[in-house]
Amino acid sequence: MDYYKMLFKRKSFHLFRGADEISTEEFCQLEGFLKTVKPLDKNIHTDIRIVPESETTCSRGAQYCILFYSEPDGNYLRNIGYIGEQIDLYLASQDIGALWFGIGRPEQAAPSGMDFVIMMAIAKMPAGQFRKDMFKAKRKPLSEIWEGELLPLADIIRFAPSACNTQPWIVVHQGDTLFVYQYKKPGKRGIMPADKVRFYNKIDIGIFLFFLETCLTHDGYAFTDAQDTENAADDTERILVAQYEIHAK
Template sequence: MVIDKAYYQMIFKRKSFRRFNDTLKLSRDEIYDIDEKVKELIVLVDTIDVKYRIVPREETTCKRGEYCLLIYSEEEENFLLNIGYMFEQLDLYLASKDIGVCWYGMGKTQVPEHDNLKFVIMMALGKGYPHEFRKDYTKCKRKETQEIWKGGSRLERVAEVVKYAPSACNTQPWRVICEKNQLKVYRTTKVKSIMPKDKVPFYNTIDMGIFLYFLDLALLYNHISFQRFLCEEEDKAELIPVAIYNLL
């Protein structure tokens, strides 16, 4: 697996944008660059077909940004994980270009299907105020590391970094248990959120895909090789298995 480690530095800069600079517009070259970058995103599951469209915000119900990137996918097993994993790469990349991004979960589009694929989620895009990007990532609100990560003292730096992954309504559904040379990644169903209860599993599964990308990035940045295996989907446990990492 080859991951652009430059994205690692953007973990400490990126943030979910609520305010965009409406006086500045994305140029045609910037839109082209975004379009080309999406084509390079690394997939989590290579058998799932994913498409996207970049449209003016006004073609959606989104209230933020200048454009929206609409994501469409086959609804196969782990398709939500795949979307989170793929498009968080774009989030980090655009932070390096001072372009603001917001995963906009409840937004709707006028085009609910594209190339026979169903709309899943959108990302609001626009020029950000430079001071709005993070200057001190430790000040953002996150759970204590020991609440989300158990065991594995040699992975303290990894554990401290990955908890800064974004999540819907900051629910932070990830839980990790480290046993010897293995990481077990779970999604907890015990979250408090302003989201409608029936929507929480949907968006938190996308969040877990985002988290897996952060975890991959942090492990490789720290020169820790691994084999990753996705778990079969299930929805009845308090801790739902998502992935197992064998550390090499």
């Protein structure tokens, strides 16, 4: 699975116009792929299920919705983002469009001991509807998401998807270390309710970390990472969430 290549192809399908059926073979392959995804924290129990869109509150013209459940423990939201982005990129490789759908809810109850976290709406889409030029997408300039010596990958990781395109991250490059912060501009939250901003930003950080690690691997860096437990107040501007010690292979 060439995740790096799919960083440039994937996009969010807010409506699934012209969608086709996901074949039985493609569905089985997706189910098989779900068993191979790598968690950010293997100690957090998760469950991923695929149901028809009609069994959720989503109505975007998708065929199915992928439901993400987790025990509400530790950095479980970050973990779901990290897992889910692997699936998002795999789907793009199969010409299956996807949408992280934060406001959706499933009909079925969550598994015992777990919370429903988020869903992803999916449908088979024409290959020509996927992104052709990622750099035309609207994103923050590098000066707002990166501090210190620039690495070539900096211009790629800023295209990681995030709720309402908030892009709640800053990377600080000092020596051989990349410090990753969850960032919230004081007083700014976009169109999301205030109580949901922190929730979705934590998922976004997991998505971003997978983008970052994918780019580090592609660019030939070996790295070790240390994840930090979030315990800062909701109004904290910067929260250190991870740091990566990097060196050329």
